[in-house]
Amino acid sequence: MAYPYVSDKEVSVVSKGFGDPLQRRIDTYVERGGYGALKKALGMGPDDVTEIVKDSGLRGRGGAGFPTGVKWSFMPKDNAKPHYLLCNADESEPGTFKDRELMRWNPHQVIEGCLIGAYAIRAKHVYIYCRGEFFEANQILARAVEDAYAKGYCGKDILGSGHDIDVTVHQGAGAYICGEETGLMNSLEGQRGQPRVKPPFPAAVGAFGMPSTINNVETLCAVPHIVEHGGAWYRQWGTEKSPGTKLFCVSGHVNRPGNYELPLGFPLSELIEDVCGGIRDGNALKAVIPGGSSVPIINAEEVARCSLDYEGCVEVGTMLGCASVIVMDDTTNIVKQVRRMADFYAHESCGQCTPCREGSAWTAQILRRIENGSGTEADLDTLMEMTQQMVGTTICVLSDSVAAPVQSSINKFRDEYMALIHAESSAEPAGVA
Ligand SMILES: Cc1cc2nc3c(=O)[nH]c(=O)nc-3n(C[C@H](O)[C@H](O)[C@H](O)COP(=O)(O)O)c2cc1C
Ligand code: SF4
Structure with a gap:
């Protein structure tokens, strides 16, 4: 996919190099200033790097928006046990396609962000957990990691700093739930990709039972720019509480x-x-x-x-x-859209928690009944009540994710549900999208 359209409203920080295949090459990346932030970070103490990221106010781009520097500061300051940095490249949220492009167009930016993050949390090993279906991104990343090893940016004594950091690209197993941080850790360890009960939190007991930090691809891509230019520079964009x-x-x-x-x-x-x-x-x-x-x-x-x-x-x-x-x-059939989402979540539920396993399947079934013209008004009450019981009652928030579109659509587009419920025929309603 080419990126021909750039408006004057856009800013090129992490998206720099999109559409330019040369950016993938390590020599071009270095010529354009790449790996300079890694050099700078290695000349500082790990906690100073964390401080810069804290100052920038960078918040996790994987969904929850948790402050990245604060998350890094939860890691133990000693190396009594091995530490791990996990780069979450599983990107399976419907409608999301940014991490794939970051990996395809600028793989060394991802690797540099991972190396700086690993250094800050005192990790000697990074795992990039990349969605299995991203064949091209997996290949591009693997090649880039190889090149980074060859040039001394990864592995033993990186850039003569005395620090060792290995990077492994791990191909995911093709399930949405493997993007949830503890599901990802289980999958990485070769177990079923099922989320773990927290606490313990990953900074105490993470991958392989060791202190771990997990960050999204886009979060880590912002890090080299922040380390290079400083927190205040990053804050020139965004708001006080959501900078960048x-x-x-x-x-x-x-x-x-x-x-x-x-x-x-x-x-x-x-x-x-x-x-x-x-x-x-x-x-x-x-x-x-x-x-x-x-x-x-x-x-x-x-x-x-x-x-x-x-x-x-x-x-x-x-x-x-x-x-x-x-x-x-306005051609969209909202009920059909919400039913599709419910089908997705019912399929992707890992099945550990009853409200999620049963609730997501029943939600999809009731929505399908309404969509087909066989629903009743009582079904709307059932949907509201049932999805309410799916919020805050489970191991991870996949269950809450089912409730969000269902409840909001019934509250805001109730007339569409009512039109289907009271329609005389079960023909496909207007709207095809
Ligand atoms: C069901 C589910 C799926 C998730 N999928 C992803 C994903 O594909 N990529 C991602 O970065 N975060 C995903 N997350 C969020 C991660 O659990 C975690 O919060 C994130 O990787 C932390 O990185 P950040 O602090 O940089 O945002 C998912 C969460 C849930 C509950
Ligand atoms: S909420 Fe759903 S997806 Fe999350 S752990 Fe429970 S059953 Fe699995």
């Missing part, structure tokens, strides 16, 4: 879907209208899911008030998540 830039993956009914790097706090309506060229075919906007399929849907009125930062999304009743903006125009 973010890759927004825009899909659905816009004229120009794609990845756009923008300052956090960017208005959602401006993203749709100006950056993405507006809604297709001159249609009207109906709804948006701003953070991947796990967050509440918002309607057109809420879209107009939504700024794309962690706090701005909460203000309109949703979440930024991993910033995967799914745009739906």
